[in-house]
Amino acid sequence: MxxxxxxxxxxxxxxxxxxxxxxxxxxxxxxxxxxxxxxxxxxxxxxxxxxxxxxxxxxxxxxxxxxxxxxxxxxxxxxxxxxxxxxxxxxxxxxxxxxxxxxxxxxxxxxxxxxxxISQLAESMIAYVDFIEKIKDVNGKKAFLERNATQDLLAWIANRLEKIDSDSLIQGSFWEEELSNYNKL
Structure with missing residues (x-):
């Protein structure tokens, strides 16, 4: 942590x-x-x-x-x-x-x-900011707002969040919902 x-x-x-x-x-x-x-x-x-x-x-x-x-x-x-x-x-x-x-x-x-x-939240937010920078580098500056991320980058952030807090991606959690928004396009 x-x-x-x-x-x-x-x-x-x-x-x-x-x-x-x-x-x-x-x-x-x-x-x-x-x-x-x-x-x-x-x-x-x-x-x-x-x-x-x-x-x-x-x-x-x-x-x-x-x-x-x-x-x-x-x-x-x-x-x-x-x-x-x-x-x-x-x-x-x-x-x-x-x-x-x-x-x-x-x-x-x-x-x-x-x-x-709270420390795992803080670390998760740092990881998510890194994720946004990565998807913008790959898919342009509107990538976050458009929920445009590659499967590799989604796997990367899911892995980071899981390492930070093994419960963060449980069904119905905030982070699970957030990442699922990228698959709804």
Whole structure:
């Protein structure tokens, strides 16, 4: 797994920026030390392919989901809100196991698994940015938006994601859905 320092060294900050989380608030949550350190020392990208946006503590991130959405039921209090998907679905960290997931607003807030940890999410985003650069090199600058990737490059990113987090490509997961979009053309 990638460390906070390694993430800061590898992330394309000039392109995608970074947001920070208030260490004092993060420390109040029952998250692992690794997750707390990652959020407070590295933070997360301001935005990242594929259409993920993260919000700093100053902009409403790093709080319980029930704090972000006051009408959320109490069962959602174990989720720490950090951002949202391109569809506006909230991205959260499960306080019980540090897993990263989002709630699919269009499907009765179904929990959709993203990664097993925040560091694996960070490493997966780095790999996905590399993938986008590769498909643009092969198929032109609109390749990502047009979902135009060779089977070799799809196999490459699937292998990278699998090595980073063996659960990241389980049926119905965020990354499995993302890669399946390339086969729908």
């Amino acid at each position: 990638i460390t906070a320092k390694d993430f800061l060294d590898k992330w394309k900050k000039e392109t995608y920026g970074l947001v920070s989380f208030d260490e004092k608030i993060i420390e109040l949550f029952s998250l692992s030390r690794e997750t707390k350190d990652f959020l407070s020392k590295a933070g997360l990208p301001d935005s990242s392919p594929p259409f993920l946006t993260f919000e700093s503590s100053a902009n409403g991130g790093g709080v319980r989901l029930t704090e972000k959405y006051e009408n959320a039921e109490e069962e959602y209090s174990k989720f720490i809100y950090v951002g949202f998907t391109g569809n506006g679905d909230p991205i959260c960290i499960d306080e019980e196991n540090d897993e990263v997931l989002y709630f699919d607003n269009e499907n009765d807030n179904e929990e959709i698994f993203i990664n097993s940890s």
